[in-house]
Amino acid sequence: MSNAISNLNNINSTDGLNAKGLRQDEWLERLKLFGLGSPALILILVILVIPVGWLFYVSFIGADGSFSLENYERMIASKSYARIFKTTFQVSILTTILCILIGYPLAYFMSQLPSKIANLCLITVLLPFWTSLLVRTYAWLVLLQKKGLVNDWGISLGLWEDPIKFVHNLNGTLIGMVHIMLPFLILPTYGAMKAIDKDYLKAASNLGASPVRSFWTVFFPLTTPGLLAGSLMVFVLCLGFFVTPAVLGGGKVIMVSMKIVSNIELFVNWGAASALGVVLLLITIATLWIASRFLNLNNIAGGGH
Amino acid sequence: MTIKTDALPITVRHVTKTYGSVYALNDVSIDVRQGEFLTLLGPSGSGKTTLLMVLAGFTRPNQGSLLFGDEEVIRKPPHLRNLGMVFQNYALFPHMTVSGNVGYPLRLRKIPKNEIEERVAEALQLVQLDGLGDRQINQLSGGQKQRVALARSIVFEPRILLMDEPLSALDKKLRDQMQIELRRLHERLGMTTVYVTHDQREALTMSDRIAVLNNGKIMQLATPQDLYDFPQNKFVADFIGESTFLKVEKSRHSLIAGGVKLKTTQPIHNADKVALLIRPERIHILETKADKNMNVFDAVVSNLVYQGDSFLLYAVLADGTEIAIRGTIQNDNFVRLPKPGEPVRLGLEASDTLVIPDE
Amino acid sequence: MFKWLKNPATETQITHGGRLWLYVISTIIMILLVAPTLIVIPMSFSDSLYLEFPPKVWSLRWYENYFGSYEWMLATRTSLIAAFLTTLVATPVGVIAAYGLHTSRFPFIRLAFVTMIMPMMVPVVLVAIGAFYAFVKLKILYTITGLVLAHTIMAVPLVLIVTGAALKSYDMNQENAARSLGAPRWKAFLTITLPQIRFAVVTSALLSFLTSFDEVVIAMFISGGDNPTLTRNMFNALRDQIDPTIAAISTIMILVTTLMVIFAQIFGREK
Numbered sequence: 063m064s065n066a067i068s069n070l071n072n073i074n075s076t077d078g079l080n081a082k083g084l085r086q087d088e089w090l091e092r093l094k095l096f097g098l099g100s101p102a103l104i105l106i107l108v109i110l111v112i113p114v115g116w117l118f119y120v121s122f123i124g125a126d127g128s129f130s131l132e133n134y135e136r137m138i139a140s141k142s143y144a145r146i147f148k149t150t151f152q153v154s155i156l157t158t159i160l161c162i163l164i165g166y167p168l169a170y171f172m173s174q175l176p177s178k179i180a181n182l183c184l185i186t187v188l189l190p191f192w193t194s195l196l197v198r199t200y201a202w203l204v205l206l207q208k209k210g211l212v213n214d215w216g217i218s219l220g221l222w223e224d225p226i227k228f229v230h231n232l233n234g235t236l237i238g239m240v241h242i243m244l245p246f247l248i249l250p251t252y253g254a255m256k257a258i259d260k261d262y263l264k265a266a267s268n269l270g271a272s273p274v275r276s277f278w279t280v281f282f283p284l285t286t287p288g289l290l291a292g293s294l295m296v297f298v299l300c301l302g303f304f305v306t307p308a309v310l311g312g313g314k315v316i317m318v319s320m321k322i323v324s325n326i327e328l329f330v331n332w333g334a335a336s337a338l339g340v341v342l343l344l345i346t347i348a349t350l351w352i353a354s355r356f357l358n359l360n361n362i363a364g365g366g367h
Numbered sequence: 368m369t370i371k372t373d374a375l376p377i378t379v380r381h382v383t384k385t386y387g388s389v390y391a392l393n394d395v396s397i398d399v400r401q402g403e404f405l406t407l408l409g410p411s412g413s414g415k416t417t418l419l420m421v422l423a424g425f426t427r428p429n430q431g432s433l434l435f436g437d438e439e440v441i442r443k444p445p446h447l448r449n450l451g452m453v454f455q456n457y458a459l460f461p462h463m464t465v466s467g468n469v470g471y472p473l474r475l476r477k478i479p480k481n482e483i484e485e486r487v488a489e490a491l492q493l494v495q496l497d498g499l500g501d502r503q504i505n506q507l508s509g510g511q512k513q514r515v516a517l518a519r520s521i522v523f524e525p526r527i528l529l530m531d532e533p534l535s536a537l538d539k540k541l542r543d544q545m546q547i548e549l550r551r552l553h554e555r556l557g558m559t560t561v562y563v564t565h566d567q568r569e570a571l572t573m574s575d576r577i578a579v580l581n582n583g584k585i586m587q588l589a590t591p592q593d594l595y596d597f598p599q600n601k602f603v604a605d606f607i608g609e610s611t612f613l614k615v616e617k618s619r620h621s622l623i624a625g626g627v628k629l630k631t632t633q634p635i636h637n638a639d640k641v642a643l644l645i646r647p648e649r650i651h652i653l654e655t656k657a658d659k660n661m662n663v664f665d666a667v668v669s670n671l672v673y674q675g676d677s678f679l680l681y682a683v684l685a686d687g688t689e690i691a692i693r694g695t696i697q698n699d700n701f702v703r704l705p706k707p708g709e710p711v712r713l714g715l716e717a718s719d720t721l722v723i724p725d726e
Numbered sequence: 727m728f729k730w731l732k733n734p735a736t737e738t739q740i741t742h743g744g745r746l747w748l749y750v751i752s753t754i755i756m757i758l759l760v761a762p763t764l765i766v767i768p769m770s771f772s773d774s775l776y777l778e779f780p781p782k783v784w785s786l787r788w789y790e791n792y793f794g795s796y797e798w799m800l801a802t803r804t805s806l807i808a809a810f811l812t813t814l815v816a817t818p819v820g821v822i823a824a825y826g827l828h829t830s831r832f833p834f835i836r837l838a839f840v841t842m843i844m845p846m847m848v849p850v851v852l853v854a855i856g857a858f859y860a861f862v863k864l865k866i867l868y869t870i871t872g873l874v875l876a877h878t879i880m881a882v883p884l885v886l887i888v889t890g891a892a893l894k895s896y897d898m899n900q901e902n903a904a905r906s907l908g909a910p911r912w913k914a915f916l917t918i919t920l921p922q923i924r925f926a927v928v929t930s931a932l933l934s935f936l937t938s939f940d941e942v943v944i945a946m947f948i949s950g951g952d953n954p955t956l957t958r959n960m961f962n963a964l965r966d967q968i969d970p971t972i973a974a975i976s977t978i979m980i981l982v983t984t985l986m987v988i989f990a991q992i993f994g995r996e997k
Contacts, residue, residue: 078381078383078429078430078431079380079381079430079431079432079441080430080431080432080441080442081429081430083442084427084428084429084430084431084441084442085429087427087442088427091427092830092831092832093832095825095826095829095830095832096826096830096832096834096835096838097826098822098823098825098826098830099822099823099826099827099830099838099842101819101822101823102819102820102823102842102882102886103823103838103841103842105819105875105878105879105882106841106842106844106845106879106882107841108860109856109857109860109875109876109879110844110845110848110853110856110857110879111841111844112860113855113856113857113859113860114848114852114853114856116856116859117852117855117856117859164755167748167751167752167755168751168752168755168756170748171748171749171751171752172752183752183756186756186759186760187756187759189759189760189763190759190760190763192936192983192984192986192987193763193979193980193983194939194940194957194976194979194980194983195940195942196940196942196957196960196961196964196976197763197766197976197979197980198762198763199964200766200960200964200972200973200976201762201763201765201766201976202762203964203968204765204766204769204968204973205762205765207968211765241758241759241762244759245759298847301849302848302849302850302851302852304850304851304942304943305942305943305961308961308965309961309964309965319849319850319851319943322851322852322855323851323854323943323946326855326858326947335855336855339849339851339852339855342849342851342852343848343849343852346847346848346849350847423906424906425902425905425906444905444910445902445905445906446905446906446907446908446909446910446911446914447908448906449908450906451906452903452906452907454899454902454903456897456899458897458899458900458902458903459900459903460900460903460904460918461922462921462922471904471907471917472907472908475907475908475909475913476908519907520906520907523907523908529906
């Protein structure tokens with residue numbers, strides 16, 4: 063960046079032919095093109111950056127309207143807040159792990175299929191994407207409730223006697239979250255797998271590795287970037303997730319996002335909500351930053367879709 | 368479509384383009400004569416493509432002046448410069464047919480439809496693609512695509528034509544054929560043409576004049592013949608044709624190379640370090656006594672290569688330099704040539720003795 | 727069938743039989759991915775108040791309930807209008823932003839890009855309460871305008887990424903060729919570049935539509951009054967009790983999004 067500026071400004075004071083005019087033309091053109099991004103930038107500044115900045119500010123305002131750290135103090139001291147953070151991390155980590163365990167084999171399966179069939183399977187992974195989040199969550203609510211499908215079938219097949227409580231608890235929440243987050247893990251992982259040159263595996267086999275061995279020592283390590291990218295996305299999304307835990311948790315699973323909402327809706331306590339929001343944002347940024355040390359984040363944008 | 372358009376001369380003055388601390392073009396000035404076919408020749412990174420892009424308006428130099436005829440155009444955007452341009456990978460529009468591509472510049476100029484059809488047909492005929500107007504671009508061969516790109520760039524009768532290594536993606540046979548066709552087209556249409564290539568044979572074949580570039584500077588601007596016979600520096604001599612260089616020591620009154628005091632009828636450049644340029648076909652094996660105007664070198668044969676119609680003899684001088692000598696094979700002379708290990712006398716005419724700056 | 731099991735599946739000589747467990751598990755996972763959503767459809771035709779599968783009695787009562795309800799119709803109208811308007815706004819805004827970022831040599835491009843995809847990185851809840859605050863101040867709370875603006879900033883990152891990727895694999899020389907032939911930049915973009923990134927643009931439009939139509943959290947805060955969204959009302963209904971009307975609405979939502987995807991495929995297809 064500084065190269066570009068110094069490059070243009072370094073044409074020394076003994077200005078050559080048309081140098082000034084050419085410089086003007088260059089900056090004008092750059093500005094015009096950059097200006098194409100201005101509607102987007104303005105919108106985001108007005109609706110996101112400034113309000114979030116304000117929220118940041120509000121989090122430091124106490125109940126009496128003066129600067130205070132009471133919102134943060136309350137957060138640190140309160141047991142319920144501690145539980146909320148614990149729950150949030152619990153759900154996020156468990157969901158991520160489950161997604162990896164379930165999603166990786168499926169991605170591997172798809173990567174081994176011939177293109178046409180693989181694309182069909184890809185549709186089953188993408189289908190959830192374009193179904194509404196709410197619809198999917200609702201579907202699980204219906205399936206897992208006491209009189210729901212799962213219990214009906216389980217009982218009629220003789221697998222268990224009394225209806226098991228699958229929903230309105232952590233389990234239901236996890237099931238729903240995993241279902242929603244799976245595509246986010248599968249797509250980058252599948253992308254990474256497809257990009258592996260088959261020659262590597264042939265070489266390993268040629269050198270004497272059994273299929274299992276060549277999988278773990280050659281194939282798996284090469285897929286880690288995609289897998290990590292997907293896992294990161296899932297984890298970060300889970301941290302801030304609202305809808306699914308709210309519906310499937312039955313009030314027993316309270317995540318940070320839900321507390322923020324209730325702080326405003328029920329208590330109109332902007333200070334507390336903002337403080338929580340700031341902490342959530344900082345955790346998200348920290349996670350992304352730590353991950354960027356190990357990953358090239360540019361890959362997420364291209365690899366996912 | 369008229370033939371022999373009213374071509375424009377191009378005047379480039381003091382054009383400099385830097386990227387950070389690197390000079391892509393370093394105070395370049397050049398005159399392209401009206402209707403001339405000028406080639407910008409050089410290795411990659413020499414600045415030849417940059418200069419072409421400056422002419423086209425896609426690269427904005429830090430400073431400089433550019434005149435098309437009498438008009439200063441350095442600050443004009445590309446779409447107002449009204450020149451034709453053929454890109455290296457043709458840059459044809461895949462979502463249009465051949466006619467669509469060729470007619471595009473005419474549609475931009477709001478020319479009435481029937482006239483467009485006429486002129487597109489004429490242009491296609493000129494590049495020998497008659498009747499292929501309705502083809503899709505992906506149905507064309509490389510050579511055909513090249514011609515469509517050409518037709519598209521001349522259909523609106525520009526007075527200047529720019530070409531960026533247009534033949535580099537073609538195979539050798541097609542390339543040789545196209546070189547002749549391009550040259551013929553140029554003679555027919557007469558527009559000022561600036562052509563970029565890194566292939567010296569191509570440049571020598573097609574150009575009226577060649578500008579050899581290196582590191583953003585013009586090393587020499589001359590006709591192909593002059594560049595070959597009288598290169599003005601080591602870079603040009605090395606880049607065009609084959610050559611061997613002998614170190615030359617300057618003493619007070621004479622130049623000594625390879626242990627021989629040089630006789631030469633060529634002007635000697637006034638540089639500190641100079642070298643003797645020897646072209647393989649200009650140095651001969653002496654079978655009889657040398658005449659007065661020859662520089663004679665004693666050497667030992669190191670290698671003899673048979674090449675069908677010619678031979679390459681490699682001989683080593685006393686100071687260890689190896690010289691290549693090329694000669695034609697006739698009258699069974701090959702068997703009489705000295706073999707590796709045998710001594711040989713080499714003669715270089717004074718008129719062929721070129722001492723040039725060694726840089 | 728048994729012979730097929732003995733065939734090698736890969737060049738490293740693993741047989742299909744050796745991988746059978748993988749095939750079975752994967753099939754189960756794929757079924758589980760798709761089935762829950764689809765089960766809602768037949769359930770919506772059940773007459774019972776308790777959502778059975780398979781339905782014992784088929785009926786359209788929940789659909790009648792939906793179409794006959796003023797509130798639900800109002801919400802549907804709001805959601806559809808907001809989604810279409812979001813598409814109309816976010817797609818051009820995002821496409822030209824992507825083009826500007828791709829072609830400009832301006833120093834702050836990285837920063838601009840990160841800013842533009844921020845709505846995707848920031849937890850939705852924060853975007854929601856931030857927008858809520860901003861809209862109260864701007865007096866556009868509970869309006870369709872506000873909805874469209876908020877949904878637009880959620881959609882723009884997607885448009886940026888999809889269109890940006892398409893531009894990266896596009897040969898910019900074609901635009902240069904067009905410019906050398908006499909087209910100013912904007913014309914070259916419209917006549918040459920845009921037709922060739924058409925698929926990406928259509929996908930971006932589709933994603934914008936879906937982002938808005940499906941969006942819940944932001945709508946919870948900034949829609950309401952005269953302009954509640956479908957998702958907002960659905961969410962509130964879910965929290966209270968399980969009204970089977972929601973199954974009907976879900977089915978209709980699935981239908982709408984599927985139609986949109988099909989449209990996108992048709993319009994985006996290469997000739």
